[in-house]
Amino acid sequence: GAVVSQHPSRVICKSGTSVKIECRSLDFQATTMFWYRQFPKKSLMLMATSNEGSKATYEQGVEKDKFLINHASLTLSTLTVTSAHPEDSSFYICSAGAGGNSYNSPLHFGNGTRLTVT
Amino acid sequence: QKEVEQNSGPLSVPEGAIASLNCTYSDRGSQSFFWYRQYSGKSPELIMSIYSNGDKEDGRFTAQLNKASQYVSLLIRDSQPSDSATYLCAVNRPGGYQKVTFGTGTKLQVIP
Numbered sequence A: 001g002a003v004v005s006q007h008p009s010r011v012i013c014k015s016g017t018s019v020k021i022e023c024r025s026l027d028f029q030a031t032t033m034f035w036y037r038q039f040p041k042k043s044l045m046l047m048a049t050s051n052e053g054s055k056a057t058y059e060q061g062v063e064k065d066k067f068l069i070n071h072a073s074l075t076l077s078t079l080t081v082t083s084a085h086p087e088d089s090s091f092y093i094c095s096a097g098a099g100g101n102s103y104n105s106p107l108h109f110g111n112g113t114r115l116t117v118t
Numbered sequence B: 001q002k003e004v005e006q007n008s009g010p011l012s013v014p015e016g017a018i019a020s021l022n023c024t025y026s027d028r029g030s031q032s033f034f035w036y037r038q039y040s041g042k043s044p045e046l047i048m049s050i051y052s053n054g055d056k057e058d059g060r061f062t063a064q065l066n067k068a069s070q071y072v073s074l075l076i077r078d079s080q081p082s083d084s085a086t087y088l089c090a091v092n093r094p095g096g097y098q099k100v101t102f103g104t105g106t107k108l109q110v111i112p
Helices: none
Strands: A004-007 A010-013 A019-025 A032-038 A045-051 A067-073 A076-081 A090-097 A107-109 A113-117 B004-006 B011-014 B019-025 B033-038 B045-050 B054-058 B061-066 B071-076 B085-092 B100-102 B106-111
Touching: A004 A090, A010 A019, A019 A032, A019 A090, A019 A113, A032 A067, A032 A076, A045 A067, A045 A076, A045 B100, A076 A090, A107 B045, B004 B085, B011 B019, B019 B033, B019 B085, B019 B106, B033 B061, B033 B071, B045 B054, B045 B061, B045 B071, B071 B085
Parallel strands: A010 A113, B011 B106
Antiparallel strands: A004 A019, A019 A076, A032 A045, A032 A090, A067 A076, A090 A107, A090 A113, B004 B019, B019 B071, B033 B045, B033 B085, B054 B061, B061 B071, B085 B100, B085 B106
């Protein structure tokens, strides 16, 4: 089945530093990837849509200057949390669909990154 | 009204019983419906997808879709303790291709 790899799985950083999270589609090409965040006992909230070769599309309320997304190839998207603060601590999960951009192509998720900002 | 609604639970069922998980959605233009299972601290794992009205069976899992009622459900037969997890209903956003909206999830507890 489709595999999405996310790295790192866990990161602890100090307030004010930046953290980069990588998301790779291992056995398929993904022109579009999605970044979600999840707070404890809450559902996944879509942050942004990462588009290969173009700018990411951010959901309302998500600061594009704080959450930088780069999708430089068909298999790699990165999310950089800039100047992280404790309120950015969360579970970040990337996803991609293996069936192109079809609406009936289910998403496959990376294993997630647990970010803790101290 | 939330876009995708689920009962948060927990839903407790004895081992071997049928677990029934329900989800309603608000946008009639939605075309794709997914059920994901999420263990604590892990990312979601796709269980079932369904696109047309009726039932779709895969092993112990059956997804049911009723677009007229804007309702989708997941039945788990012969529930096992390993099925204990949070089940997320996801519905695609019309025009948004793979963009989906997730419900808040239903926590299922299968009691041995």
